[in-house]
Amino acid sequence: MSNWQRKFGIPVVAMIVFALFWEALVWINDWPNYVMASPSDLGPAFWQYRWMFLEHGWDTLWRTVVGLLLAIVFGVLIGMIMGFSRIMREALYPLLVGFNAIPKATVVPVVALLFVGQHDMNTILIAFMISFFPIAVSISIGLSTLEPEYRDILASLGASKLTIFRKIALPKTLPEFFGALKVAVTLAFIGTNLMEIVEPHGRGLGHLFDSGKINADYPLMFAVLIALALLGIALYYVVVALEKMFAGWAEREHH
Amino acid sequence: MSDEAHIRISGVKHAYKTEAGPLPVLDGLELEMQPGAFSAVVGPSGCGKSTLTKLLAGLLIPDEGEVILHGQPVTSPRSTVGMAFQNPVLLEWRNILDNVLLPLEIVPNKLNQKQREDRGQELLAMVGLEGFEDKKPSELSGGMRQRASLCRALVHRPEVLILDEPFGALDAFTREDLWQIMHELRHREAFTCLLITHDLRESIFLADEVVVLSGRPARTQHVMDVPFGADRSLEILYTPEATDMLHELRHQIQVAQGRVPANQEQLT
Numbered sequence: 149m150s151n152w153q154r155k156f157g158i159p160v161v162a163m164i165v166f167a168l169f170w171e172a173l174v175w176i177n178d179w180p181n182y183v184m185a186s187p188s189d190l191g192p193a194f195w196q197y198r199w200m201f202l203e204h205g206w207d208t209l210w211r212t213v214v215g216l217l218l219a220i221v222f223g224v225l226i227g228m229i230m231g232f233s234r235i236m237r238e239a240l241y242p243l244l245v246g247f248n249a250i251p252k253a254t255v256v257p258v259v260a261l262l263f264v265g266q267h268d269m270n271t272i273l274i275a276f277m278i279s280f281f282p283i284a285v286s287i288s289i290g291l292s293t294l295e296p297e298y299r300d301i302l303a304s305l306g307a308s309k310l311t312i313f314r315k316i317a318l319p320k321t322l323p324e325f326f327g328a329l330k331v332a333v334t335l336a337f338i339g340t341n342l343m344e345i346v347e348p349h350g351r352g353l354g355h356l357f358d359s360g361k362i363n364a365d366y367p368l369m370f371a372v373l374i375a376l377a378l379l380g381i382a383l384y385y386v387v388v389a390l391e392k393m394f395a396g397w398a399e400r401e402h403h
Numbered sequence: 404m405s406d407e408a409h410i411r412i413s414g415v416k417h418a419y420k421t422e423a424g425p426l427p428v429l430d431g432l433e434l435e436m437q438p439g440a441f442s443a444v445v446g447p448s449g450c451g452k453s454t455l456t457k458l459l460a461g462l463l464i465p466d467e468g469e470v471i472l473h474g475q476p477v478t479s480p481r482s483t484v485g486m487a488f489q490n491p492v493l494l495e496w497r498n499i500l501d502n503v504l505l506p507l508e509i510v511p512n513k514l515n516q517k518q519r520e521d522r523g524q525e526l527l528a529m530v531g532l533e534g535f536e537d538k539k540p541s542e543l544s545g546g547m548r549q550r551a552s553l554c555r556a557l558v559h560r561p562e563v564l565i566l567d568e569p570f571g572a573l574d575a576f577t578r579e580d581l582w583q584i585m586h587e588l589r590h591r592e593a594f595t596c597l598l599i600t601h602d603l604r605e606s607i608f609l610a611d612e613v614v615v616l617s618g619r620p621a622r623t624q625h626v627m628d629v630p631f632g633a634d635r636s637l638e639i640l641y642t643p644e645a646t647d648m649l650h651e652l653r654h655q656i657q658v659a660q661g662r663v664p665a666n667q668e669q670l671t
């Protein structure tokens with residue numbers, strides 16, 4: 149079996165088996181649509197609402213990505229501050245942990261009240277808030293656990309802190325950063341959908357889900373779930389591809 | 404003579420600030436080295452040997468006393484120093500040649516890319532790593548990585564080479580290979596070398612003088628001249644002369660560790 153077949157063939161077969169199993173389960177139990185839609189109902193639902201899926205899917209996608217980009221910028225910045233200064237680490241860490249511990253479902257209405265009508269900003273804000281914690285922690289741990297010898301080989305030649313960061317600390321932290329980014333991308337996606345469902349404002353896949361619920365269009369609800377899963381997979385693998393590009397050296401070769 | 408000394412460390416005292424208060428690490432350290440000299444420093448674990456290397460590299464400034472390099476007090480890091488440690492700390496994302504060339508990206512120099520690569524390749528060939536330029540560090544054995552790390556320490560032609568237990572993590576055979584490579588490097592490259600080690604055989608095989616430090620806080624407890632010439636083979640370690648020297652060094656270390664009083668006669 150070629151590498152290509154293994155990488156794409158096996159997951160596709162797994163998905164087909166999963167869909168068949170699901171179809172069979174609905175068929176054997178004779179579940180009506182309002183209990184559990186079957187995969188064969190989803191096709192028509194996707195086709196019927198294809199333009200809506202595109203439009204709302206795009207809304208969900210871009211707000212997730214903008215929220216994630218913000219999380220990267222702030223997360224890296226705070227991670228650097230905590231990584232380089234022990235005092236800042238001790239000061240900021242409990243704050244971050246506490247902030248992260250607050251269930252974001254409770255933050256959604258607060259944010260919605262704070263910035264009434266700013267739907268895009270609110271959604272991006274939640275995606276950002278939910279996803280920047282792992283990034284900040286990974287960068288700060290990566291920097292603060294850098295073995296002193298790595299710093300000393302350059303510092304002993306008179307290199308500046310910035311040079312040491314650029315040539316050693318930053319690239320050395322990339323594998324941890326991408327590990328965190330894989331978690332963060334999923335979280336940002338959850339954040340966007342949370343806002344779209346809890347405070348619906350007529351945009352995004354969350355809204356489409358909500359309208360399926362209101363109209364008792366169960367196949368549509370299931371179709372939205374599948375669309376969300378596909379979008380989530382796509383985002384995740386974009387991060388994996390970036391990781392291969394920028395931190396591929398950290399991957400041990402398996403034989 | 405001492406006016407020409409390349410390195411002079413005199414009356415150096417240093418304490419680290421810790422949560423439990425100041426921890427005196429060095430107390431009255433004396434060390435003098437002529438240009439091209441090779442000194443080995445041995446002493447009990449944790450006595451302050453690595454601290455000494457940081458002072459010489461300008462990474463730390465002593466609380467008291469002077470560290471003089473070329474007649475100038477060392478107040479900050481300078482590009483005429485090369486360092487290697489027990490951990491080779493190669494950058495995994497660079498190939499071996501680019502790892503070796505790293506200091507040339509920091510130290511001001513007029514070499515173009517071709518000249519840099521030639522210099523790197525020359526050193527890699529000297530340590531027996533020709534053909535490994537494009538390999539990643541993870542593809543090399545521990546001994547090979549340490550050789551690459553030595554090349555990196557030397558690539559910018561430093562005047563002072565500081566080695567902090569560079570062979571400490573290697574097996575005995577690899578270590579002996581590297582001793583011989585060190586000898587060859589010393590013949591071809593001009594540097595003054597300060598070697599920190601735990602291995603007494605290593606110290607007398609490589610150095611012109613062995614400095615024994617006392618337990619923490621460290622002072623210079625004993626200095627032993629090594630009378631072997633420039634050309635040395637491992638055979639010299641099996642001469643009666645070497646045995647006597649090792650014996651004496653071992654005794655000095657035990658004194659430093661506080662296990663035997665200084666005045667007690669050696670039991671033979």
Ligand SMILES: Nc1ncnc2c1ncn2[C@@H]1O[C@H](COP(=O)(O)OP(=O)(O)OP(=O)(O)O)[C@@H](O)[C@H]1O
Pocket residue numbers: 419420421426428447448449450451452453454455619
């Ligand atoms: N940055 C630091 N802050 C506080 N204490 C330190 C620091 N660096 C070293 N020490 C302490 O100072 C003492 C001397 O450390 P140093 O690393 O110089 O010893 P060493 O002789 O190199 O030890 P080893 O033989 O284990 O390499 C040790 O007790 C160590 O715990």
Ligand SMILES: [Mg+2]
Pocket residue numbers: 452453454567
């Ligand atoms: Mg040490």
